[in-house]
Amino acid sequence: MPEYNTLDDLEPGQRVLVRVDLNSPVEDGVVQDNNRFDRYAETVAALAEDDHKVVLMAHQGRPGRDDFVSLDQHAEILEGYVGKPIDFVDDIYGDDAIDAIEGLDAGEILLLENTRMADDELPEKPAEEHAESEFVQTLAPLFDAFVNDAYSAAHRAHASTVGFAVELPTYAGLVMDKEYQYNTSVAEKEFDGQVTMLCGGNKSEDVISVVNNLEEKVDTFLVGGLPGELFLRAEGEPVGMDVGGMDLLDDQWEETKDTLEDLVENRRDDFELPVDFAYEDENGERAEISLEDIDEKETGYLDIGHETIEAYEPIIRESEAVFVKGAVGVFEDERFADGTVELIEAIGETDCFSVVGGGDTARTLSLYGLDEDDYDHVSIAGGAYLNALTGQELVVVDVLKKYA
Ligand SMILES: Nc1ncnc2c1ncn2[C@@H]1O[C@H](COP(=O)(O)OP(=O)(O)OP(=O)(O)O)[C@@H](O)[C@H]1O
Protein backbone atom coordinates (compact mmCIF):
# COMPACT_ATOMS: atom_id res chain seq x y z
CA MET A 1 0.00 0.00 0.00
CA PRO A 2 1.34 3.46 -0.85
CA GLU A 3 2.12 5.72 2.08
CA TYR A 4 0.23 8.63 0.52
CA ASN A 5 -3.43 9.37 -0.28
CA THR A 6 -4.74 8.44 -3.74
CA LEU A 7 -7.86 9.39 -5.70
CA ASP A 8 -9.65 6.46 -4.01
CA ASP A 9 -9.50 8.53 -0.81
CA LEU A 10 -10.98 11.69 -2.39
CA GLU A 11 -14.69 12.37 -1.73
CA PRO A 12 -16.60 13.42 -4.92
CA GLY A 13 -17.95 16.92 -5.66
CA GLN A 14 -15.07 19.07 -4.38
CA ARG A 15 -13.06 22.06 -5.61
CA VAL A 16 -9.84 20.38 -6.70
CA LEU A 17 -6.53 21.96 -7.74
CA VAL A 18 -4.52 19.51 -9.88
CA ARG A 19 -0.82 19.70 -10.86
CA VAL A 20 -0.15 17.84 -14.11
CA ASP A 21 2.96 17.85 -16.35
CA LEU A 22 2.14 18.78 -19.96
CA ASN A 23 5.67 20.02 -20.72
CA SER A 24 6.04 19.25 -24.43
CA PRO A 25 8.39 19.73 -27.36
CA VAL A 26 7.69 23.01 -29.19
CA GLU A 27 8.60 23.35 -32.87
CA ASP A 28 8.41 26.84 -34.41
CA GLY A 29 6.05 27.90 -31.64
CA VAL A 30 3.75 24.91 -32.18
CA VAL A 31 3.25 22.58 -29.21
CA GLN A 32 3.74 18.97 -30.29
CA ASP A 33 1.20 16.38 -29.23
CA ASN A 34 2.73 13.56 -27.18
CA ASN A 35 1.74 10.81 -24.80
CA ARG A 36 1.66 13.05 -21.73
CA PHE A 37 -1.71 14.45 -22.95
CA ASP A 38 -3.11 11.00 -23.42
CA ARG A 39 -2.03 9.87 -19.93
CA TYR A 40 -3.28 12.97 -18.11
CA ALA A 41 -6.62 12.83 -19.88
CA GLU A 42 -7.45 9.77 -17.79
CA THR A 43 -6.97 11.63 -14.49
CA VAL A 44 -8.77 14.76 -15.69
CA ALA A 45 -11.75 12.79 -17.07
CA ALA A 46 -12.02 10.74 -13.85
CA LEU A 47 -12.07 13.89 -11.70
CA ALA A 48 -14.68 15.60 -13.90
CA GLU A 49 -16.75 12.41 -13.86
CA ASP A 50 -16.73 12.58 -10.04
CA ASP A 51 -18.33 16.05 -10.20
CA HIS A 52 -15.28 17.90 -9.00
CA LYS A 53 -14.60 21.47 -10.15
CA VAL A 54 -11.25 20.74 -11.78
CA VAL A 55 -8.53 23.40 -12.02
CA LEU A 56 -5.29 22.32 -13.72
CA MET A 57 -1.80 23.75 -13.24
CA ALA A 58 1.17 22.86 -15.48
CA HIS A 59 4.46 24.31 -16.71
CA GLN A 60 6.02 24.61 -20.17
CA GLY A 61 9.74 25.15 -20.81
CA ARG A 62 11.83 27.52 -18.76
CA PRO A 63 12.15 31.35 -18.88
CA GLY A 64 14.63 32.32 -21.59
CA ARG A 65 14.16 29.21 -23.72
CA ASP A 66 12.27 28.95 -27.03
CA ASP A 67 9.86 26.43 -25.53
CA PHE A 68 8.73 28.83 -22.78
CA VAL A 69 5.25 29.46 -24.19
CA SER A 70 1.65 29.90 -23.04
CA LEU A 71 -0.51 26.85 -22.27
CA ASP A 72 -3.36 27.90 -24.60
CA GLN A 73 -2.44 25.23 -27.18
CA HIS A 74 -2.13 22.62 -24.42
CA ALA A 75 -5.76 23.22 -23.41
CA GLU A 76 -6.89 22.50 -26.97
CA ILE A 77 -4.82 19.32 -27.31
CA LEU A 78 -5.88 17.99 -23.91
CA GLU A 79 -9.53 18.72 -24.68
CA GLY A 80 -9.28 16.35 -27.65
CA TYR A 81 -8.21 13.49 -25.37
CA VAL A 82 -10.59 14.24 -22.48
CA GLY A 83 -13.60 14.67 -24.77
CA LYS A 84 -14.97 17.56 -22.68
CA PRO A 85 -14.41 21.33 -22.99
CA ILE A 86 -11.32 22.67 -21.19
CA ASP A 87 -11.34 26.41 -20.54
CA PHE A 88 -8.04 28.27 -20.51
CA VAL A 89 -7.27 31.49 -18.62
CA ASP A 90 -4.04 33.38 -19.31
CA ASP A 91 -3.50 34.11 -15.65
CA ILE A 92 -2.22 32.08 -12.69
CA TYR A 93 -3.39 33.69 -9.46
CA GLY A 94 -4.55 37.20 -10.44
CA ASP A 95 -8.15 38.47 -10.66
CA ASP A 96 -8.84 36.78 -14.01
CA ALA A 97 -7.75 33.40 -12.67
CA ILE A 98 -9.78 33.84 -9.47
CA ASP A 99 -12.91 34.84 -11.45
CA ALA A 100 -12.52 31.83 -13.75
CA ILE A 101 -12.00 29.45 -10.81
CA GLU A 102 -15.01 30.83 -8.91
CA GLY A 103 -17.18 30.60 -12.05
CA LEU A 104 -16.71 26.84 -12.47
CA ASP A 105 -19.58 24.38 -12.06
CA ALA A 106 -19.31 20.75 -10.95
CA GLY A 107 -17.65 18.62 -13.66
CA GLU A 108 -16.10 21.64 -15.45
CA ILE A 109 -12.39 21.90 -16.23
CA LEU A 110 -10.10 24.97 -16.32
CA LEU A 111 -6.39 25.19 -17.20
CA LEU A 112 -4.35 28.05 -15.66
CA GLU A 113 -1.41 29.73 -17.46
CA ASN A 114 2.16 28.31 -17.42
CA THR A 115 3.15 28.17 -13.71
CA ARG A 116 6.73 29.18 -14.60
CA MET A 117 5.40 32.61 -15.61
CA ALA A 118 4.84 33.27 -11.87
CA ASP A 119 7.86 34.73 -10.02
CA ASP A 120 7.17 32.53 -7.00
CA GLU A 121 7.26 29.25 -8.88
CA LEU A 122 10.84 28.47 -9.80
CA PRO A 123 13.33 28.68 -6.98
CA GLU A 124 13.90 25.19 -5.51
CA LYS A 125 12.75 25.51 -1.88
CA PRO A 126 11.26 23.33 0.85
CA ALA A 127 7.49 22.84 0.71
CA GLU A 128 6.94 24.89 3.86
CA GLU A 129 8.71 27.93 2.36
CA HIS A 130 6.81 27.65 -0.93
CA ALA A 131 3.58 27.45 1.07
CA GLU A 132 4.22 31.04 2.29
CA SER A 133 4.34 32.43 -1.28
CA GLU A 134 1.66 34.74 -2.67
CA PHE A 135 0.99 32.12 -5.37
CA VAL A 136 0.07 29.41 -2.84
CA GLN A 137 -1.55 31.73 -0.29
CA THR A 138 -3.85 33.24 -2.96
CA LEU A 139 -4.99 30.02 -4.61
CA ALA A 140 -5.15 27.52 -1.73
CA PRO A 141 -8.21 29.07 0.01
CA LEU A 142 -10.22 28.61 -3.23
CA PHE A 143 -9.90 24.79 -3.04
CA ASP A 144 -10.84 21.80 -0.89
CA ALA A 145 -8.10 19.46 -2.12
CA PHE A 146 -4.81 19.31 -4.06
CA VAL A 147 -4.07 16.45 -6.45
CA ASN A 148 -0.45 16.07 -7.55
CA ASP A 149 -0.21 14.02 -10.74
CA ALA A 150 3.00 15.53 -12.14
CA TYR A 151 5.28 12.50 -11.72
CA SER A 152 7.65 13.71 -14.43
CA ALA A 153 8.23 16.90 -12.40
CA ALA A 154 8.44 15.01 -9.08
CA HIS A 155 12.15 15.82 -8.81
CA ARG A 156 11.42 19.58 -8.77
CA ALA A 157 10.59 21.41 -5.50
CA HIS A 158 8.64 24.29 -7.04
CA ALA A 159 5.68 26.21 -5.57
CA SER A 160 3.11 24.32 -7.67
CA THR A 161 4.67 20.89 -7.06
CA VAL A 162 5.25 21.03 -3.28
CA GLY A 163 3.74 24.23 -1.79
CA PHE A 164 0.04 23.33 -1.88
CA ALA A 165 0.51 20.05 0.02
CA VAL A 166 1.19 22.07 3.17
CA GLU A 167 -2.08 24.00 2.87
CA LEU A 168 -4.58 21.49 1.46
CA PRO A 169 -5.48 17.80 1.89
CA THR A 170 -3.25 16.21 -0.75
CA TYR A 171 -3.66 13.18 -3.03
CA ALA A 172 -1.50 11.45 -5.65
CA GLY A 173 -3.19 11.34 -9.08
CA LEU A 174 -3.47 8.26 -11.31
CA VAL A 175 -0.29 8.98 -13.29
CA MET A 176 1.76 9.80 -10.19
CA ASP A 177 0.66 6.66 -8.40
CA LYS A 178 1.18 4.30 -11.34
CA GLU A 179 4.57 5.70 -12.40
CA TYR A 180 5.85 5.83 -8.82
CA GLN A 181 4.76 2.28 -8.01
CA TYR A 182 6.11 0.93 -11.27
CA ASN A 183 9.47 2.68 -11.42
CA THR A 184 10.17 1.96 -7.76
CA SER A 185 9.36 -1.73 -8.18
CA VAL A 186 11.61 -1.87 -11.27
CA ALA A 187 14.49 -0.43 -9.27
CA GLU A 188 14.03 -3.24 -6.75
CA LYS A 189 13.53 -6.08 -9.27
CA GLU A 190 16.18 -8.81 -9.62
CA PHE A 191 16.97 -10.52 -12.95
CA ASP A 192 18.84 -13.81 -13.53
CA GLY A 193 19.83 -13.16 -17.17
CA GLN A 194 21.52 -10.33 -18.98
CA VAL A 195 20.29 -6.79 -18.22
CA THR A 196 20.90 -4.15 -20.88
CA MET A 197 20.34 -0.42 -20.96
CA LEU A 198 20.05 1.56 -24.19
CA CYS A 199 21.01 5.14 -23.47
CA GLY A 200 21.54 8.29 -25.48
CA GLY A 201 19.86 11.67 -25.70
CA ASN A 202 21.65 14.95 -25.36
CA LYS A 203 22.74 14.98 -21.72
CA SER A 204 25.93 13.08 -20.93
CA GLU A 205 25.39 13.64 -17.21
CA ASP A 206 22.24 11.51 -17.35
CA VAL A 207 24.14 8.65 -18.96
CA ILE A 208 27.03 8.97 -16.49
CA SER A 209 24.47 8.82 -13.69
CA VAL A 210 23.01 5.51 -14.89
CA VAL A 211 26.43 4.02 -15.67
CA ASN A 212 27.62 4.94 -12.16
CA ASN A 213 24.50 4.10 -10.20
CA LEU A 214 23.37 0.94 -12.00
CA GLU A 215 26.73 -0.82 -12.13
CA GLU A 216 25.39 -3.73 -10.06
CA LYS A 217 22.12 -4.05 -11.96
CA VAL A 218 22.99 -3.48 -15.64
CA ASP A 219 25.47 -5.75 -17.44
CA THR A 220 25.79 -3.77 -20.68
CA PHE A 221 25.11 -0.16 -21.59
CA LEU A 222 24.52 0.45 -25.30
CA VAL A 223 25.41 4.10 -25.74
CA GLY A 224 24.36 6.45 -28.55
CA GLY A 225 23.30 10.06 -29.02
CA LEU A 226 25.65 12.81 -27.89
CA PRO A 227 26.98 10.77 -24.91
CA GLY A 228 28.10 8.07 -27.40
CA GLU A 229 30.34 10.60 -29.13
CA LEU A 230 31.64 11.98 -25.83
CA PHE A 231 32.63 8.52 -24.55
CA LEU A 232 34.52 8.00 -27.81
CA ARG A 233 36.24 11.37 -27.39
CA ALA A 234 37.36 10.18 -23.96
CA GLU A 235 38.99 7.23 -25.74
CA GLY A 236 40.90 9.62 -27.97
CA GLU A 237 38.69 9.25 -31.09
CA PRO A 238 38.23 12.35 -33.32
CA VAL A 239 34.52 12.79 -32.51
CA GLY A 240 32.52 14.41 -29.70
CA MET A 241 33.42 18.03 -30.46
CA ASP A 242 31.27 20.89 -31.81
CA VAL A 243 31.65 21.67 -35.52
CA GLY A 244 29.83 24.00 -37.92
CA GLY A 245 28.08 26.23 -35.40
CA MET A 246 26.96 23.32 -33.20
CA ASP A 247 26.91 24.24 -29.52
CA LEU A 248 26.14 21.03 -27.66
CA LEU A 249 29.24 18.99 -27.05
CA ASP A 250 32.26 21.08 -25.98
CA ASP A 251 30.65 22.48 -22.82
CA GLN A 252 29.48 19.02 -21.75
CA TRP A 253 32.95 17.67 -22.49
CA GLU A 254 34.55 20.24 -20.17
CA GLU A 255 32.11 19.34 -17.40
CA THR A 256 32.32 15.57 -17.70
CA LYS A 257 35.66 14.66 -19.30
CA ASP A 258 37.33 13.45 -16.08
CA THR A 259 34.49 11.05 -15.33
CA LEU A 260 34.27 9.88 -18.95
CA GLU A 261 38.01 9.24 -19.12
CA ASP A 262 37.86 7.34 -15.85
CA LEU A 263 34.96 5.22 -17.14
CA VAL A 264 36.61 4.28 -20.44
CA GLU A 265 39.81 3.42 -18.59
CA ASN A 266 38.29 1.35 -15.79
CA ARG A 267 34.92 0.05 -16.97
CA ARG A 268 35.29 -0.28 -20.74
CA ASP A 269 33.82 -3.80 -20.76
CA ASP A 270 30.52 -2.52 -19.35
CA PHE A 271 29.52 -0.49 -22.40
CA GLU A 272 29.33 -0.64 -26.17
CA LEU A 273 30.05 2.50 -28.19
CA PRO A 274 29.10 3.46 -31.76
CA VAL A 275 31.29 2.20 -34.60
CA ASP A 276 29.64 4.40 -37.24
CA PHE A 277 27.47 7.50 -37.54
CA ALA A 278 24.81 9.04 -39.76
CA TYR A 279 24.95 12.65 -40.96
CA GLU A 280 23.22 14.92 -43.48
CA ASP A 281 25.07 15.01 -46.83
CA GLU A 282 25.19 17.91 -49.30
CA ASN A 283 21.90 16.76 -50.89
CA GLY A 284 20.11 16.74 -47.55
CA GLU A 285 20.09 12.91 -47.48
CA ARG A 286 21.15 10.55 -44.72
CA ALA A 287 24.72 9.34 -45.24
CA GLU A 288 26.85 7.15 -42.99
CA ILE A 289 30.52 7.04 -42.07
CA SER A 290 32.53 4.45 -40.20
CA LEU A 291 34.44 5.64 -37.11
CA GLU A 292 37.66 4.25 -38.57
CA ASP A 293 37.26 6.50 -41.64
CA ILE A 294 36.96 9.69 -39.59
CA ASP A 295 40.29 11.54 -39.37
CA GLU A 296 38.74 14.79 -38.28
CA LYS A 297 35.12 15.55 -37.47
CA GLU A 298 33.70 17.77 -40.23
CA THR A 299 29.96 17.58 -39.66
CA GLY A 300 27.39 16.91 -36.93
CA TYR A 301 26.45 13.25 -36.36
CA LEU A 302 22.72 12.87 -35.92
CA ASP A 303 22.25 9.12 -35.47
CA ILE A 304 24.23 5.94 -34.95
CA GLY A 305 24.91 4.13 -38.23
CA HIS A 306 23.66 0.71 -39.35
CA GLU A 307 26.85 -1.13 -38.36
CA THR A 308 26.24 0.03 -34.81
CA ILE A 309 22.55 -0.91 -34.97
CA GLU A 310 23.56 -4.40 -36.15
CA ALA A 311 26.03 -4.70 -33.28
CA TYR A 312 23.54 -3.54 -30.62
CA GLU A 313 20.50 -5.49 -31.80
CA PRO A 314 21.71 -9.04 -30.94
CA ILE A 315 22.64 -7.85 -27.44
CA ILE A 316 19.07 -6.63 -27.00
CA ARG A 317 17.64 -9.89 -28.37
CA GLU A 318 19.57 -12.03 -25.89
CA SER A 319 18.69 -9.87 -22.85
CA GLU A 320 16.27 -10.77 -20.10
CA ALA A 321 15.58 -7.13 -19.34
CA VAL A 322 16.15 -3.94 -21.33
CA PHE A 323 15.75 -0.36 -20.11
CA VAL A 324 15.80 2.69 -22.36
CA LYS A 325 16.92 6.18 -21.33
CA GLY A 326 17.35 8.67 -24.13
CA ALA A 327 17.26 8.38 -27.91
CA VAL A 328 20.38 7.30 -29.84
CA GLY A 329 19.71 9.88 -32.58
CA VAL A 330 17.58 12.85 -33.56
CA PHE A 331 14.51 10.64 -33.98
CA GLU A 332 12.21 13.64 -34.49
CA ASP A 333 13.72 13.84 -38.02
CA GLU A 334 12.71 10.74 -39.97
CA ARG A 335 16.12 10.58 -41.70
CA PHE A 336 17.85 10.13 -38.35
CA ALA A 337 15.32 7.92 -36.58
CA ASP A 338 16.68 4.52 -37.71
CA GLY A 339 18.86 3.83 -34.66
CA THR A 340 16.23 4.76 -32.08
CA VAL A 341 13.28 3.19 -33.89
CA GLU A 342 14.97 -0.06 -34.97
CA LEU A 343 16.40 -0.73 -31.52
CA ILE A 344 13.23 0.16 -29.61
CA GLU A 345 11.29 -1.96 -32.12
CA ALA A 346 13.68 -4.90 -31.45
CA ILE A 347 13.04 -4.55 -27.71
CA GLY A 348 9.28 -4.75 -28.37
CA GLU A 349 9.71 -7.89 -30.50
CA THR A 350 11.46 -9.88 -27.78
CA ASP A 351 9.74 -11.18 -24.67
CA CYS A 352 12.27 -9.50 -22.37
CA PHE A 353 11.12 -7.31 -19.50
CA SER A 354 11.26 -3.77 -20.88
CA VAL A 355 10.84 -0.20 -19.76
CA VAL A 356 11.09 2.73 -22.17
CA GLY A 357 11.62 6.04 -20.39
CA GLY A 358 12.49 9.64 -21.08
CA GLY A 359 9.95 12.36 -21.78
CA ASP A 360 11.21 12.81 -25.34
CA THR A 361 12.17 9.23 -26.01
CA ALA A 362 8.75 7.80 -25.15
CA ARG A 363 7.43 9.94 -28.02
CA THR A 364 9.21 7.67 -30.50
CA LEU A 365 6.46 5.10 -29.99
CA SER A 366 3.59 7.34 -31.05
CA LEU A 367 5.59 9.04 -33.83
CA TYR A 368 6.58 5.76 -35.50
CA GLY A 369 3.51 3.65 -34.76
CA LEU A 370 5.10 1.31 -32.20
CA ASP A 371 2.65 -0.37 -29.83
CA GLU A 372 2.95 0.55 -26.13
CA ASP A 373 1.58 -2.89 -25.26
CA ASP A 374 4.82 -4.49 -26.52
CA TYR A 375 6.66 -3.00 -23.53
CA ASP A 376 6.12 -3.66 -19.84
CA HIS A 377 6.09 0.03 -19.05
CA VAL A 378 6.46 3.28 -20.98
CA SER A 379 7.35 6.10 -18.60
CA ILE A 380 6.45 9.65 -19.58
CA ALA A 381 9.15 10.96 -17.26
CA GLY A 382 12.81 11.82 -17.94
CA GLY A 383 14.68 13.10 -14.87
CA ALA A 384 12.20 11.59 -12.38
CA TYR A 385 12.44 8.17 -14.09
CA LEU A 386 16.22 8.40 -13.85
CA ASN A 387 16.01 9.29 -10.14
CA ALA A 388 13.68 6.36 -9.46
CA LEU A 389 15.89 3.87 -11.36
CA THR A 390 19.01 5.05 -9.61
CA GLY A 391 17.33 4.95 -6.19
CA GLN A 392 17.42 8.69 -5.58
CA GLU A 393 14.62 10.43 -3.73
CA LEU A 394 11.77 12.25 -5.42
CA VAL A 395 11.04 15.37 -3.41
CA VAL A 396 7.36 15.49 -4.46
CA VAL A 397 6.75 11.91 -3.34
CA ASP A 398 8.39 12.69 0.01
CA VAL A 399 6.02 15.64 0.41
CA LEU A 400 2.99 13.51 -0.57
CA LYS A 401 3.95 11.04 2.15
CA LYS A 402 4.75 13.69 4.76
CA TYR A 403 1.41 15.46 4.31
CA ALA A 404 -0.74 12.34 3.79
N1 LIG B 1 23.34 12.84 -32.05
C1 LIG B 1 22.46 13.71 -31.55
N2 LIG B 1 22.57 15.02 -31.78
C2 LIG B 1 21.67 15.91 -31.27
N3 LIG B 1 20.61 15.55 -30.51
C3 LIG B 1 20.44 14.25 -30.25
C4 LIG B 1 21.35 13.26 -30.76
N4 LIG B 1 20.89 12.06 -30.35
C5 LIG B 1 19.78 12.28 -29.63
N5 LIG B 1 19.49 13.60 -29.57
C6 LIG B 1 18.33 14.25 -28.96
O1 LIG B 1 18.20 13.94 -27.61
C7 LIG B 1 16.85 14.17 -27.24
C8 LIG B 1 16.46 13.22 -26.13
O2 LIG B 1 17.19 13.68 -25.08
P1 LIG B 1 17.10 13.17 -23.59
O3 LIG B 1 17.74 11.88 -23.45
O4 LIG B 1 17.56 14.27 -22.75
O5 LIG B 1 15.59 13.01 -23.43
P2 LIG B 1 14.73 12.03 -22.66
O6 LIG B 1 15.54 11.18 -21.75
O7 LIG B 1 13.88 11.34 -23.61
O8 LIG B 1 13.80 12.97 -21.82
P3 LIG B 1 13.98 14.13 -20.79
O9 LIG B 1 14.38 15.35 -21.58
O10 LIG B 1 12.61 14.20 -20.28
O11 LIG B 1 15.02 13.76 -19.78
C9 LIG B 1 16.01 13.97 -28.45
O12 LIG B 1 15.20 15.11 -28.64
C10 LIG B 1 17.03 13.77 -29.57
O13 LIG B 1 16.74 14.53 -30.71
Ligand SMILES: O=C(O)[C@H](O)COP(=O)(O)O
Ligand atom coordinates in the same frame (compact mmCIF):
# COMPACT_ATOMS: atom_id res chain seq x y z
O1 LIG C 1 9.71 17.45 -19.08
C1 LIG C 1 10.27 17.19 -18.00
O2 LIG C 1 11.24 16.42 -17.91
C2 LIG C 1 9.68 17.78 -16.75
O3 LIG C 1 8.54 18.49 -17.04
C3 LIG C 1 10.68 18.64 -16.00
O4 LIG C 1 11.00 19.75 -16.78
P1 LIG C 1 12.29 20.62 -16.38
O5 LIG C 1 13.48 19.74 -16.60
O6 LIG C 1 12.25 21.84 -17.27
O7 LIG C 1 12.14 20.99 -14.92
